[in-house]
Amino acid sequence: MSTNEALRAPARTDSADPRAARVRDLLRRAAFELIEECRVEKISVSDITQRAGVSRQVFYQHFRDRDDAVSAAVAASLAAVAAETAGEQPVALLHRLCDYTAEHADLYRNLYPSAASQQTADAYRALIRPACARLAAGLSRRPADALADFLVGGIIEITRQQDDGSSSTTAARANDLRARIDACLEAVGIQMS
Numbered sequence: 359m360s361t362n363e364a365l366r367a368p369a370r371t372d373s374a375d376p377r378a379a380r381v382r383d384l385l386r387r388a389a390f391e392l393i394e395e396c397r398v399e400k401i402s403v404s405d406i407t408q409r410a411g412v413s414r415q416v417f418y419q420h421f422r423d424r425d426d427a428v429s430a431a432v433a434a435s436l437a438a439v440a441a442e443t444a445g446e447q448p449v450a451l452l453h454r455l456c457d458y459t460a461e462h463a464d465l466y467r468n469l470y471p472s473a474a475s476q477q478t479a480d481a482y483r484a485l486i487r488p489a490c491a492r493l494a495a496g497l498s499r500r501p502a503d504a505l506a507d508f509l510v511g512g513i514i515e516i517t518r519q520q521d522d523g524s525s526s527t528t529a530a531r532a533n534d535l536r537a538r539i540d541a542c543l544e545a546v547g548i549q550m551s
Contacts, residue, residue, distance in 0.1 A: 378420070381410075381416060381420065384410040385410045385420055385427055385431075386434050389401070390432065390435060391409060392405055392409060393432070393469055394465045396468060398424070398468060398472035398474055398475075402424065403423070403427075425472065425473045428469070429474045429477035432465070432469065432474075432478045432481065433477075433481035435458075436482060436485050437481075440454075440455075442454060448490070448493050449493070449543070449550065453536050455482075455486065456532050459531075459532075460529075460535060463528070466518070482514060483510055486514075487506065490506040490509035491506040497547050505546065509542075509546070513539055513542075
């Protein structure tokens, strides 16, 4: 990290102070709500702070900029989804993320192709990598880490390219995403139960 980046880094990102955690949560929630309503490019730091009921100064104690807040909001929501499937089979996490992506289709349409989309994709990649590594480890093909990387990339691309939502229900979009991911997993030899 350069000196300039260190100076701009939020001071309270990892604070254990419960008040700081509450404010961070308010800001993430506000950012999340806003990206479900409109494109990221139309959201400002002022919009986020007004929605959260905090000052710009407080915002900058927690986030570097709008894109940092947006990506943190989506990453936190994805982590919560992953926590719901802790201890289950890897495909359960992938299916739950399909459901989540379908439920929040507007958010994903509003997110891409903003500057925050790459940070969000990185968070998504980190979240599904362990599940994909477990799936790849069960195959006789080697190297398993390359296959896991292949699965991660394919899953991200499939979930990113869902339909526009105008002609189908959330359940239909979720089922379509699940079916597309399952077909790809089966194509590389992963047995679906």
